[in-house]
Amino acid sequence: MGQSFNFQGILQAFRVLASPRLMIPNLVVRDIRDINFEQLHKAGIVAIAFDKDNCLTRPYGNELHPPFEEAWKKCKEVYRDKVVVVSNSAGTQDDKDHQGAIAIEKALGVHVLRHQQKKPAGGDELLHYFDSTPASQIAFVGDRALTDIVFGHNYGMLTILTRQVVTEQGDNPMAVQIRRMEHRVLDLLDRMNIRAKEHAIPIDASQLQKATPSASASSEK
Numbered sequence: 762m763g764q765s766f767n768f769q770g771i772l773q774a775f776r777v778l779a780s781p782r783l784m785i786p787n788l789v790v791r792d793i794r795d796i797n798f799e800q801l802h803k804a805g806i807v808a809i810a811f812d813k814d815n816c817l818t819r820p821y822g823n824e825l826h827p828p829f830e831e832a833w834k835k836c837k838e839v840y841r842d843k844v845v846v847v848s849n850s851a852g853t854q855d856d857k858d859h860q861g862a863i864a865i866e867k868a869l870g871v872h873v874l875r876h877q878q879k880k881p882a883g884g885d886e887l888l889h890y891f892d893s894t895p896a897s898q899i900a901f902v903g904d905r906a907l908t909d910i911v912f913g914h915n916y917g918m919l920t921i922l923t924r925q926v927v928t929e930q931g932d933n934p935m936a937v938q939i940r941r942m943e944h945r946v947l948d949l950l951d952r953m954n955i956r957a958k959e960h961a962i963p964i965d966a967s968q969l970q971k972a973t974p975s976a977s978a979s980s981e982k
């Protein structure tokens with residue numbers, strides 16, 4: 762299952778040129794192991810959505826990246842039925858009979874959102890899934906600034922970027938190049954002291970991030 766052309770993604774890239782803060786996450790972590798899910802929940806973020814490829818699994822894979830097992834278990838314990846995966850492949854029209862979504866649900870043990878529009882569009886479909894939960898109380902976690910982070914900001918969610926990818930092997934070559942470019946732009950914006958827009962719920966980033974220095978899962982080059 763591949764991904765068809767993401768026209769919304771191109772359009773949004775131009776919006777970001779006018780407002781670069783749209784691509785700056787509220788919180789940057791190494792990977793999902795560094796998210797303190799209990800604290801995040803206590804801070805008022807009561808629902809959470811994840812990108813899949815290179816955030817939870819290897820590119821186009823269904824299985825959780827094995828080093829993430831413990832963190833993922835913790836996330837599901839804390840968030841229960843308020844965890845969902847939003848992929849730009851599985852669960853979309855590219856996913857015939859949603860076979861991909863069904864396989865991922867089996868492997869990851871959470872719902873995969875069925876949606877028409879691709880990130881960074883389509884947030885209404887996620888908000889609809891979480892029913893009456895205000896967007897400000899939802900976190901979106903992903904590895905891509907121009908899709909996942911812009912998507913979260915567009916709809917008023919708390920945004921968390923996983924900076925260290927699972928692997929670049931087997932990823933879409935264009936996505937690899939764009940992600941590297943995003944990291945360079947984020948570093949530049951940081952040096953320019955340009956920060957993410959303040960989130961509606963005041964968050965203490967140091968409380969939400971676990972300090973786990975060992976970095977064994979990366980193969981980012």
Ligand SMILES: [Mg+2]
Nearest residue numbers: 812814815904
């Ligand atoms: Mg991804």
